[in-house]
């Protein structure tokens with residue numbers, strides 16, 4: 001299995017290289033998140049693929065067209081089941097292996113989901129408020145009882161306006177922490193947070209960083225940052 005994007009790339013705006021396009025044409029199957037998360041990548045995949053192109057969010061409950069469903073570990077279950085079923089479709093001989101691997105991973109997801117839920121419950125209810133860089137956390141917030149109060153960038157690849165910055169400054173007054181994301185320039189958020197005396201933590205969404213190279217590590221990283229930033233224990 002190969003990933004089309006390099007680690008740390010912004011999936012919303014990433015453009016595929018010529019060698020990526022060759023990989024697309026040779027792949028037996030391509031999995032996309034869908035909902036236009038990978039705008040340019042998705043289009044190239046659909047045009048050049050020889051095998052099936054599967055959108056993993058298809059059939060899952062979508063909020064306002066937002067593509068970041070995997071940040072709710074319960075919704076990630078839907079991705080895993082779909083991957084298992086689609087791999088079995090193109091390679092029926094592998095069924096036993098796909099089923100065993102999926103079952104094992106689904107158990108890990110159930111543990112992760114419970115761990116996230118319990119960890120976030122340790123944050124005082126009035127502090128379960130999220131200010132993040134881009135609008136990636138609606139599903140996480142919905143599942144684990146947080147409220148998204150503001151995002152810095154209205155849409156990925158777009159710089160915040162003076163008006164956005166002033167709204168942001170109002171929104172972060174009194175929140176325990178704000179969260180930047182490593183794949184985006186955080187200058188604006190850091191500046192506004194400093195003015196308000198609010199500490200800045202990291203959250204991961206669409207990209208891995210050094211030391212965090214799997215989905216489960218990404219979710220645990222977020223859990224720890226949320227608990228630390230918002231005053232849980």
Ligand SMILES: [Zn+2]
Pocket residue numbers: 012068134135136156205206
């Ligand atoms: Zn995103």
